Amino acid sequence: MNEHKGMRPQDIAILLKIVALGDRPWTGAELAHALHLSPAEVSNSFKRSVLAGLIDGTKRRVARTALLEFLKHGLPYVFPTQPGGVVRGVPTAHSAPPLRARFAGADAYVWPSAMGSDQGQAVAPLYPGAPVAAMADPALHELLALADALRVGRTRERTEATKELAKRLK
Secondary structure, eight states, X not given: OOOOOOOOHHHHHHHHHHHHHTTOOOOHHHHHHXXXXXXXXXXXXXXXXXXXXXXXXXXXXBOHHHHHHHHHHTHHHHSOOOOOSEEEEEEOGGGSTTTGGGGTTSOOEEEEOTTOOEEEEEOOOSSTTHHHXXXXXXXXXXXXXXXHHHHHOOHHHHHHHHHHHHHHHO
């Protein structure tokens, strides 16, 4: 019997990357490369996600309704973060598309990164490779930013992020 040792932050990124890929074919090795993870991390993530009911037993189809529920109700508690000092980085949460236009006057949030061009309060990414992976894949960037809006946002930002995630996960 497999023992579930809890979800890890990269598990969310892997599931969101699969969603971002849509119907395009992929392999675990390709996911690992795109997300700057090892193939073993991706394989172990699949096992945790199957046990959690977030991906099917074939490890090919994300349980989108379950993922949305986990993101909405669990993510802020399981992987919380608080904004830090002002740094240069990659926009996230309400400072990145698709929420940027709706929250133009709000304090900017960024993942610290020398490759980023924006300034804002530092928000720890879900896992270390997230900023680089997001910069290479705009659809993944949006999904990770929406997840961060759930992690650090106030009620209004969380509500809008939930609506946007629901559109993308249906």
